[in-house]
Amino acid sequence: MILYPAIDLKDGNCVRLLKGDMDKATVFGDDPAAQARKFVDAGCEWLHLVDLNGAFAGHPVNAAAVEAILAAVKVPVQLGGGIRDLETVEMWLAKGVSRVILGTVAVEDPELVREAATRFPGRVAVGLDARRGKVATRGWAEETKMTVTDLAGRLEGAGIAAIIYTDIERDGAMQGPNVSATAALARSTTIPVIASGGVSSLKDLIALRNAVGISGVISGRALYDGAIDLSEALEVLRTPPQQP
Template identity: 60%
Template sequence: MTFTLYPAIDLHAGKCVRLSEGELDTATFYNDDPAAQAEAFAAAGATALHVVDLDGAFAGGSVNGAAVERIVAAFPGRVQLGGGIRSRATLDAWIARGVARIVLGTAALADPNLVVQSAKAHPGRIVVAVDARGGMVTTRGWAETSRVPVAELAKRFEGAGVAALLYTDVGRDGMMTGVNLEATLALAQAVRIPVLASGGVAGLDDIVSLRAHAGDGIEGVIVGRALYDGRLDLAQALAAA
Protein backbone atom coordinates (compact mmCIF):
# COMPACT_ATOMS: atom_id res chain seq x y z
CA MET A 1 0.00 0.00 0.00
CA THR A 2 1.24 3.49 -0.85
CA PHE A 3 1.92 5.62 2.22
CA THR A 4 1.22 9.36 1.94
CA LEU A 5 2.13 12.28 4.18
CA TYR A 6 -0.38 15.13 4.24
CA PRO A 7 0.75 18.51 5.60
CA ALA A 8 -2.25 20.14 7.30
CA ILE A 9 -3.74 23.57 6.82
CA ASP A 10 -6.38 24.36 9.43
CA LEU A 11 -8.38 27.49 8.67
CA HIS A 12 -9.76 29.91 11.25
CA ALA A 13 -10.85 33.43 10.28
CA GLY A 14 -9.22 32.92 6.88
CA LYS A 15 -5.78 32.18 8.34
CA CYS A 16 -3.63 29.12 9.05
CA VAL A 17 -3.82 28.07 12.68
CA ARG A 18 -3.18 25.09 14.90
CA LEU A 19 -5.30 24.14 17.88
CA SER A 20 -4.62 22.06 20.96
CA GLU A 21 -7.11 19.22 21.46
CA GLY A 22 -9.51 20.88 19.01
CA GLU A 23 -10.25 23.94 21.17
CA LEU A 24 -10.63 27.20 19.21
CA ASP A 25 -9.54 29.34 22.15
CA THR A 26 -6.12 27.64 21.96
CA ALA A 27 -5.54 28.77 18.36
CA THR A 28 -2.00 29.74 17.39
CA PHE A 29 -1.85 31.74 14.14
CA TYR A 30 0.95 30.77 11.77
CA ASN A 31 0.24 32.29 8.36
CA ASP A 32 -2.15 34.99 7.16
CA ASP A 33 -1.96 33.59 3.60
CA PRO A 34 -3.13 29.95 3.37
CA ALA A 35 -2.46 29.79 -0.38
CA ALA A 36 1.15 30.83 0.17
CA GLN A 37 1.44 28.13 2.83
CA ALA A 38 0.12 25.56 0.35
CA GLU A 39 2.70 26.69 -2.20
CA ALA A 40 5.46 26.36 0.40
CA PHE A 41 4.40 22.81 1.17
CA ALA A 42 4.39 22.00 -2.55
CA ALA A 43 7.86 23.49 -2.96
CA ALA A 44 9.10 21.16 -0.21
CA GLY A 45 7.79 18.19 -2.17
CA ALA A 46 4.29 17.58 -0.80
CA THR A 47 1.89 16.01 -3.30
CA ALA A 48 -1.16 15.90 -1.03
CA LEU A 49 -2.65 18.41 1.39
CA HIS A 50 -5.17 18.11 4.22
CA VAL A 51 -7.34 21.21 4.68
CA VAL A 52 -9.89 21.78 7.45
CA ASP A 53 -12.39 24.63 7.68
CA LEU A 54 -12.41 24.81 11.48
CA ASP A 55 -15.04 27.53 11.61
CA GLY A 56 -17.16 25.48 9.23
CA ALA A 57 -16.89 22.44 11.48
CA PHE A 58 -18.42 24.41 14.34
CA ALA A 59 -20.93 26.32 12.20
CA GLY A 60 -22.10 23.33 10.16
CA GLY A 61 -21.39 24.97 6.81
CA SER A 62 -18.57 26.50 4.76
CA VAL A 63 -17.05 29.58 6.43
CA ASN A 64 -13.56 29.75 4.92
CA GLY A 65 -14.61 28.85 1.39
CA ALA A 66 -12.69 31.67 -0.27
CA ALA A 67 -9.46 30.57 1.42
CA VAL A 68 -10.06 26.97 0.39
CA GLU A 69 -10.55 28.00 -3.23
CA ARG A 70 -7.26 29.89 -3.19
CA ILE A 71 -5.49 26.85 -1.73
CA VAL A 72 -6.90 24.54 -4.41
CA ALA A 73 -5.79 26.97 -7.12
CA ALA A 74 -2.30 27.31 -5.65
CA PHE A 75 -1.53 23.69 -4.79
CA PRO A 76 -0.58 21.43 -7.74
CA GLY A 77 -1.26 18.16 -5.90
CA ARG A 78 -4.34 16.59 -4.29
CA VAL A 79 -6.33 18.55 -1.73
CA GLN A 80 -8.39 16.72 0.87
CA LEU A 81 -11.03 18.91 2.55
CA GLY A 82 -13.11 18.60 5.70
CA GLY A 83 -15.01 20.83 8.09
CA GLY A 84 -18.71 21.63 7.95
CA ILE A 85 -19.52 19.55 4.86
CA ARG A 86 -22.88 18.04 5.76
CA SER A 87 -24.89 18.04 2.55
CA ARG A 88 -24.57 16.41 -0.85
CA ALA A 89 -24.85 19.76 -2.62
CA THR A 90 -21.89 21.19 -0.71
CA LEU A 91 -19.86 18.03 -1.27
CA ASP A 92 -20.56 17.96 -5.00
CA ALA A 93 -19.72 21.65 -5.32
CA TRP A 94 -16.29 21.21 -3.74
CA ILE A 95 -15.45 18.25 -5.95
CA ALA A 96 -16.50 20.29 -8.97
CA ARG A 97 -14.09 23.02 -7.80
CA GLY A 98 -11.15 20.64 -7.82
CA VAL A 99 -11.04 19.13 -4.33
CA ALA A 100 -9.73 15.56 -4.63
CA ARG A 101 -11.26 14.04 -1.49
CA ILE A 102 -13.98 15.11 0.93
CA VAL A 103 -13.82 14.29 4.64
CA LEU A 104 -17.15 13.66 6.36
CA GLY A 105 -17.18 13.57 10.16
CA THR A 106 -20.35 14.76 11.88
CA ALA A 107 -22.38 13.78 8.82
CA ALA A 108 -21.05 10.21 9.00
CA LEU A 109 -22.69 9.74 12.38
CA ALA A 110 -25.79 11.88 11.86
CA ASP A 111 -26.51 11.00 8.22
CA PRO A 112 -24.74 7.76 7.19
CA ASN A 113 -26.78 7.62 3.99
CA LEU A 114 -24.96 10.76 2.85
CA VAL A 115 -21.69 8.85 3.10
CA VAL A 116 -23.02 5.81 1.27
CA GLN A 117 -24.61 7.76 -1.58
CA SER A 118 -21.66 10.13 -1.94
CA ALA A 119 -19.16 7.27 -2.02
CA LYS A 120 -21.24 5.63 -4.73
CA ALA A 121 -21.36 8.84 -6.78
CA HIS A 122 -17.70 9.71 -6.21
CA PRO A 123 -15.71 6.43 -5.92
CA GLY A 124 -12.45 6.78 -4.05
CA ARG A 125 -13.11 10.37 -3.04
CA ILE A 126 -14.97 10.14 0.28
CA VAL A 127 -13.11 9.88 3.59
CA VAL A 128 -14.88 9.21 6.88
CA ALA A 129 -13.42 10.96 9.92
CA VAL A 130 -13.51 8.83 13.04
CA ASP A 131 -12.32 11.31 15.63
CA ALA A 132 -12.04 9.83 19.08
CA ARG A 133 -12.00 10.97 22.66
CA GLY A 134 -11.65 8.09 25.09
CA GLY A 135 -12.38 5.64 22.26
CA MET A 136 -15.74 7.26 21.47
CA VAL A 137 -16.59 9.20 18.30
CA THR A 138 -16.68 13.00 18.61
CA THR A 139 -18.75 15.32 16.40
CA ARG A 140 -19.42 19.00 15.62
CA GLY A 141 -15.83 20.12 15.56
CA TRP A 142 -14.98 17.73 18.42
CA ALA A 143 -17.30 19.75 20.67
CA GLU A 144 -19.54 16.75 21.39
CA THR A 145 -18.65 13.18 22.31
CA SER A 146 -21.04 10.40 21.30
CA ARG A 147 -21.54 6.97 22.82
CA VAL A 148 -20.50 5.26 19.59
CA PRO A 149 -17.15 3.38 19.67
CA VAL A 150 -14.73 4.21 16.86
CA ALA A 151 -14.64 0.70 15.37
CA GLU A 152 -18.44 0.46 15.40
CA LEU A 153 -18.80 3.62 13.30
CA ALA A 154 -16.05 2.50 10.92
CA LYS A 155 -17.62 -0.90 10.31
CA ARG A 156 -20.88 0.72 9.24
CA PHE A 157 -19.16 1.84 6.04
CA GLU A 158 -17.37 -1.34 5.02
CA GLY A 159 -18.38 -2.18 1.49
CA ALA A 160 -19.68 1.35 0.84
CA GLY A 161 -16.73 2.37 -1.33
CA VAL A 162 -15.23 4.78 1.19
CA ALA A 163 -11.65 5.70 0.23
CA ALA A 164 -10.26 5.85 3.76
CA LEU A 165 -10.92 6.41 7.44
CA LEU A 166 -9.27 9.41 9.06
CA TYR A 167 -8.53 8.50 12.67
CA THR A 168 -7.66 11.31 15.06
CA ASP A 169 -6.96 10.95 18.75
CA VAL A 170 -8.47 14.29 19.82
CA GLY A 171 -6.60 14.30 23.12
CA ARG A 172 -3.28 14.30 21.27
CA ASP A 173 -4.10 16.69 18.44
CA GLY A 174 -1.78 19.67 18.44
CA MET A 175 -0.03 18.42 21.58
CA MET A 176 2.96 16.77 19.85
CA THR A 177 2.97 13.98 22.42
CA GLY A 178 3.34 11.28 19.80
CA VAL A 179 0.83 9.58 17.55
CA ASN A 180 -1.46 6.93 19.07
CA LEU A 181 0.00 4.07 17.05
CA GLU A 182 -1.73 1.36 19.09
CA ALA A 183 -5.25 2.73 18.55
CA THR A 184 -4.59 3.59 14.90
CA LEU A 185 -3.28 0.11 14.16
CA ALA A 186 -6.18 -1.51 16.05
CA LEU A 187 -8.66 0.35 13.85
CA ALA A 188 -6.76 -0.53 10.67
CA GLN A 189 -6.81 -4.21 11.62
CA ALA A 190 -10.50 -4.13 12.59
CA VAL A 191 -11.77 -2.97 9.19
CA ARG A 192 -10.97 -3.44 5.52
CA ILE A 193 -10.87 0.32 4.84
CA PRO A 194 -7.44 2.04 4.73
CA VAL A 195 -6.72 4.32 7.71
CA LEU A 196 -5.11 7.74 7.81
CA ALA A 197 -3.43 8.65 11.10
CA SER A 198 -3.73 12.06 12.72
CA GLY A 199 -3.12 13.73 16.05
CA GLY A 200 0.03 14.16 18.09
CA VAL A 201 2.72 13.60 15.45
CA ALA A 202 5.90 14.95 17.03
CA GLY A 203 8.76 13.83 14.80
CA LEU A 204 10.24 11.40 12.32
CA ASP A 205 9.88 8.43 14.66
CA ASP A 206 6.08 8.71 14.48
CA ILE A 207 6.14 8.72 10.70
CA VAL A 208 8.55 5.79 10.49
CA SER A 209 6.46 3.78 12.97
CA LEU A 210 3.26 4.39 11.00
CA ARG A 211 4.97 3.70 7.65
CA ALA A 212 6.09 0.32 8.98
CA HIS A 213 2.42 -0.67 9.20
CA ALA A 214 1.41 0.32 5.69
CA GLY A 215 0.88 -3.37 4.99
CA ASP A 216 -1.58 -3.50 7.89
CA GLY A 217 -3.82 -0.88 6.36
CA ILE A 218 -2.34 2.45 7.50
CA GLU A 219 -2.23 4.48 4.28
CA GLY A 220 -0.77 7.73 5.52
CA VAL A 221 -0.39 10.43 8.15
CA ILE A 222 -1.47 14.03 8.62
CA VAL A 223 1.11 16.35 10.14
CA GLY A 224 0.42 19.83 11.49
CA ARG A 225 1.97 21.63 14.44
CA ALA A 226 5.31 19.83 14.27
CA LEU A 227 5.84 21.34 10.80
CA TYR A 228 4.74 24.83 11.79
CA ASP A 229 6.84 24.87 14.95
CA GLY A 230 9.90 23.69 13.04
CA ARG A 231 10.31 20.46 14.99
CA LEU A 232 9.85 18.48 11.80
CA ASP A 233 11.39 19.28 8.42
CA LEU A 234 8.86 18.54 5.70
CA ALA A 235 11.41 17.36 3.14
CA GLN A 236 12.85 14.90 5.66
CA ALA A 237 9.40 13.80 6.70
CA LEU A 238 8.40 13.14 3.10
CA ALA A 239 11.57 11.10 2.61
CA ALA A 240 10.74 9.03 5.70
CA ALA A 241 7.23 8.47 4.40
Protein backbone atom coordinates (compact mmCIF):
# COMPACT_ATOMS: atom_id res chain seq x y z
CA MET A 1 0.00 0.00 0.00
CA ILE A 2 1.30 3.45 -0.94
CA LEU A 3 1.34 6.25 1.64
CA TYR A 4 0.79 9.73 0.20
CA PRO A 5 1.84 12.52 2.58
CA ALA A 6 -0.50 15.46 2.02
CA ILE A 7 0.51 19.04 1.40
CA ASP A 8 -2.61 21.20 1.37
CA LEU A 9 -1.95 24.69 0.08
CA LYS A 10 -3.80 27.80 1.23
CA ASP A 11 -2.46 31.28 0.54
CA GLY A 12 0.95 29.76 -0.21
CA ASN A 13 1.18 27.96 3.15
CA CYS A 14 0.99 24.31 4.20
CA VAL A 15 -2.25 23.92 6.13
CA ARG A 16 -4.79 21.37 7.29
CA LEU A 17 -8.49 22.11 7.42
CA LEU A 18 -10.98 20.73 9.93
CA LYS A 19 -13.73 18.90 8.03
CA GLY A 20 -13.09 20.96 4.92
CA ASP A 21 -13.79 24.33 6.55
CA MET A 22 -11.54 27.03 5.05
CA ASP A 23 -12.10 29.15 8.16
CA LYS A 24 -10.68 26.37 10.34
CA ALA A 25 -7.22 26.08 8.88
CA THR A 26 -4.12 25.26 10.91
CA VAL A 27 -0.91 26.54 9.31
CA PHE A 28 1.96 24.05 9.58
CA GLY A 29 4.53 25.92 7.54
CA ASP A 30 5.15 28.71 5.07
CA ASP A 31 7.63 26.80 2.85
CA PRO A 32 5.81 24.00 1.00
CA ALA A 33 8.94 23.00 -0.92
CA ALA A 34 10.88 22.50 2.32
CA GLN A 35 8.03 20.38 3.68
CA ALA A 36 8.05 18.29 0.52
CA ARG A 37 11.78 17.67 0.91
CA LYS A 38 11.24 16.52 4.52
CA PHE A 39 8.68 13.97 3.41
CA VAL A 40 10.94 12.69 0.63
CA ASP A 41 13.96 12.52 2.93
CA ALA A 42 11.89 10.33 5.26
CA GLY A 43 11.34 7.88 2.40
CA CYS A 44 7.97 8.67 0.84
CA GLU A 45 7.52 7.60 -2.79
CA TRP A 46 4.63 9.92 -3.70
CA LEU A 47 3.25 13.30 -2.61
CA HIS A 48 -0.38 14.41 -2.57
CA LEU A 49 -0.94 18.13 -3.19
CA VAL A 50 -4.17 20.09 -3.00
CA ASP A 51 -4.65 23.71 -4.08
CA LEU A 52 -7.38 24.57 -1.56
CA ASN A 53 -7.88 28.11 -2.83
CA GLY A 54 -8.09 26.71 -6.34
CA ALA A 55 -10.78 24.24 -5.32
CA PHE A 56 -13.03 27.14 -4.35
CA ALA A 57 -11.98 29.49 -7.14
CA GLY A 58 -12.29 26.88 -9.90
CA HIS A 59 -8.82 27.58 -11.29
CA PRO A 60 -5.21 27.26 -10.01
CA VAL A 61 -4.31 29.74 -7.27
CA ASN A 62 -1.27 28.24 -5.53
CA ALA A 63 0.63 27.52 -8.74
CA ALA A 64 3.87 29.08 -7.47
CA ALA A 65 3.92 26.79 -4.43
CA VAL A 66 3.18 23.72 -6.56
CA GLU A 67 5.94 24.61 -9.01
CA ALA A 68 8.38 25.12 -6.13
CA ILE A 69 7.59 21.62 -4.87
CA LEU A 70 8.03 20.13 -8.35
CA ALA A 71 11.43 21.78 -8.58
CA ALA A 72 12.46 20.59 -5.10
CA VAL A 73 11.69 16.86 -5.27
CA LYS A 74 11.97 14.01 -7.75
CA VAL A 75 9.21 11.70 -6.49
CA PRO A 76 5.92 11.63 -8.39
CA VAL A 77 3.29 14.15 -7.33
CA GLN A 78 -0.49 14.05 -7.66
CA LEU A 79 -2.37 17.36 -7.59
CA GLY A 80 -5.98 18.36 -7.12
CA GLY A 81 -7.87 21.61 -6.64
CA GLY A 82 -9.24 23.90 -9.32
CA ILE A 83 -8.54 21.58 -12.26
CA ARG A 84 -11.73 21.77 -14.30
CA ASP A 85 -10.77 21.84 -17.97
CA LEU A 86 -8.47 19.99 -20.34
CA GLU A 87 -6.17 22.98 -20.72
CA THR A 88 -5.41 22.99 -16.99
CA VAL A 89 -4.94 19.22 -16.99
CA GLU A 90 -2.46 19.48 -19.85
CA MET A 91 -0.70 22.46 -18.27
CA TRP A 92 0.01 20.67 -14.98
CA LEU A 93 1.09 17.44 -16.63
CA ALA A 94 3.46 19.40 -18.84
CA LYS A 95 4.93 21.11 -15.76
CA GLY A 96 5.79 17.76 -14.19
CA VAL A 97 2.77 16.70 -12.15
CA SER A 98 2.53 12.92 -12.50
CA ARG A 99 -1.20 12.66 -11.91
CA VAL A 100 -3.98 15.23 -11.78
CA ILE A 101 -7.06 14.78 -9.59
CA LEU A 102 -10.43 15.82 -10.96
CA GLY A 103 -13.21 16.35 -8.43
CA THR A 104 -16.00 18.80 -9.13
CA VAL A 105 -15.78 18.29 -12.89
CA ALA A 106 -16.26 14.53 -12.44
CA VAL A 107 -19.80 15.29 -11.28
CA GLU A 108 -20.55 18.25 -13.53
CA ASP A 109 -18.88 17.06 -16.75
CA PRO A 110 -18.02 13.32 -16.62
CA GLU A 111 -17.35 13.26 -20.37
CA LEU A 112 -14.49 15.70 -19.85
CA VAL A 113 -13.01 13.28 -17.30
CA ARG A 114 -13.29 10.41 -19.79
CA GLU A 115 -11.63 12.49 -22.48
CA ALA A 116 -8.81 13.49 -20.15
CA ALA A 117 -8.24 9.87 -19.08
CA THR A 118 -8.18 8.76 -22.72
CA ARG A 119 -5.79 11.50 -23.75
CA PHE A 120 -3.49 11.02 -20.75
CA PRO A 121 -3.72 7.32 -19.77
CA GLY A 122 -2.68 6.52 -16.22
CA ARG A 123 -2.37 10.18 -15.28
CA VAL A 124 -5.92 11.15 -14.32
CA ALA A 125 -7.44 10.35 -10.92
CA VAL A 126 -10.85 11.30 -9.58
CA GLY A 127 -11.49 12.72 -6.13
CA LEU A 128 -14.75 11.50 -4.61
CA ASP A 129 -15.38 13.60 -1.52
CA ALA A 130 -18.40 12.58 0.52
CA ARG A 131 -20.44 13.95 3.38
CA ARG A 132 -22.81 11.33 4.83
CA GLY A 133 -22.23 9.18 1.74
CA LYS A 134 -23.16 11.90 -0.78
CA VAL A 135 -20.65 13.49 -3.12
CA ALA A 136 -19.70 17.11 -2.35
CA THR A 137 -18.21 19.50 -4.90
CA ARG A 138 -16.67 22.98 -5.26
CA GLY A 139 -14.27 22.72 -2.36
CA TRP A 140 -16.79 20.61 -0.42
CA ALA A 141 -19.10 23.61 -0.23
CA GLU A 142 -21.92 22.05 -2.28
CA GLU A 143 -23.50 18.67 -1.57
CA THR A 144 -25.05 16.62 -4.36
CA LYS A 145 -27.61 13.81 -4.22
CA MET A 146 -25.21 11.37 -5.88
CA THR A 147 -23.61 8.58 -3.84
CA VAL A 148 -19.93 7.76 -4.20
CA THR A 149 -20.72 4.26 -5.50
CA ASP A 150 -23.04 5.72 -8.15
CA LEU A 151 -20.34 8.07 -9.39
CA ALA A 152 -17.66 5.36 -9.26
CA GLY A 153 -19.92 3.16 -11.37
CA ARG A 154 -20.20 5.84 -14.01
CA LEU A 155 -16.40 5.97 -14.26
CA GLU A 156 -15.89 2.24 -14.84
CA GLY A 157 -14.01 1.56 -18.04
CA ALA A 158 -12.93 5.18 -18.48
CA GLY A 159 -9.25 4.51 -17.79
CA ILE A 160 -9.18 6.36 -14.46
CA ALA A 161 -5.89 5.74 -12.63
CA ALA A 162 -7.36 5.93 -9.12
CA ILE A 163 -10.26 7.12 -7.01
CA ILE A 164 -9.33 9.20 -3.98
CA TYR A 165 -12.13 8.79 -1.46
CA THR A 166 -12.40 11.37 1.32
CA ASP A 167 -14.90 11.22 4.15
CA ILE A 168 -15.25 14.96 4.81
CA GLU A 169 -16.54 14.47 8.35
CA ARG A 170 -13.30 12.66 9.22
CA ASP A 171 -10.87 14.94 7.38
CA GLY A 172 -8.47 16.74 9.71
CA ALA A 173 -10.44 15.58 12.76
CA MET A 174 -7.98 12.87 13.89
CA GLN A 175 -10.92 10.54 14.64
CA GLY A 176 -9.88 7.63 12.45
CA PRO A 177 -10.71 6.89 8.81
CA ASN A 178 -14.00 5.47 7.59
CA VAL A 179 -12.53 2.06 6.82
CA SER A 180 -15.84 0.31 6.16
CA ALA A 181 -17.09 2.90 3.66
CA THR A 182 -13.73 3.01 1.89
CA ALA A 183 -13.56 -0.78 1.66
CA ALA A 184 -17.16 -0.92 0.40
CA LEU A 185 -16.30 1.54 -2.35
CA ALA A 186 -13.20 -0.48 -3.26
CA ARG A 187 -15.31 -3.64 -3.54
CA SER A 188 -17.79 -1.88 -5.82
CA THR A 189 -15.28 -0.83 -8.49
CA THR A 190 -12.29 -2.11 -10.42
CA ILE A 191 -10.63 1.32 -10.14
CA PRO A 192 -7.91 1.45 -7.45
CA VAL A 193 -9.14 3.30 -4.34
CA ILE A 194 -6.99 5.57 -2.17
CA ALA A 195 -8.29 6.36 1.32
CA SER A 196 -8.23 9.90 2.68
CA GLY A 197 -9.48 11.61 5.82
CA GLY A 198 -9.14 10.94 9.53
CA VAL A 199 -5.96 8.84 9.68
CA SER A 200 -4.58 9.46 13.16
CA SER A 201 -2.40 6.48 14.14
CA LEU A 202 -0.46 3.47 12.95
CA LYS A 203 -3.48 1.41 14.01
CA ASP A 204 -5.56 3.26 11.41
CA LEU A 205 -2.98 2.55 8.73
CA ILE A 206 -2.94 -1.14 9.62
CA ALA A 207 -6.75 -1.30 9.44
CA LEU A 208 -6.69 0.24 5.97
CA ARG A 209 -3.84 -2.02 4.87
CA ASN A 210 -5.77 -5.09 5.99
CA ALA A 211 -8.98 -4.04 4.23
CA VAL A 212 -9.42 -5.74 0.88
CA GLY A 213 -9.02 -3.59 -2.21
CA ILE A 214 -7.61 -0.32 -0.82
CA SER A 215 -4.44 0.55 -2.74
CA GLY A 216 -3.22 3.66 -0.91
CA VAL A 217 -3.77 6.10 1.93
CA ILE A 218 -3.31 9.85 2.29
CA SER A 219 -2.22 11.34 5.62
CA GLY A 220 -1.74 14.95 6.58
CA ARG A 221 -2.41 16.26 10.09
CA ALA A 222 -1.17 13.10 11.83
CA LEU A 223 2.21 13.49 10.13
CA TYR A 224 2.46 17.20 10.94
CA ASP A 225 1.39 16.68 14.56
CA GLY A 226 3.81 13.79 15.02
CA ALA A 227 1.05 11.29 15.81
CA ILE A 228 2.47 9.15 13.01
CA ASP A 229 6.17 8.81 12.24
CA LEU A 230 6.49 8.72 8.46
CA SER A 231 9.40 6.28 8.32
CA GLU A 232 7.64 3.88 10.68
CA ALA A 233 4.38 4.21 8.74
CA LEU A 234 6.10 3.39 5.46
CA GLU A 235 7.58 0.26 7.01
CA VAL A 236 4.19 -0.83 8.36
CA LEU A 237 2.57 -0.44 4.96
CA ARG A 238 5.28 -2.52 3.30
CA THR A 239 4.22 -5.46 5.49
CA PRO A 240 1.76 -7.81 3.73
CA PRO A 241 -1.86 -7.38 4.86
CA GLN A 242 -3.27 -9.71 7.49
CA GLN A 243 -6.71 -11.03 6.65
CA PRO A 244 -9.07 -12.26 9.39
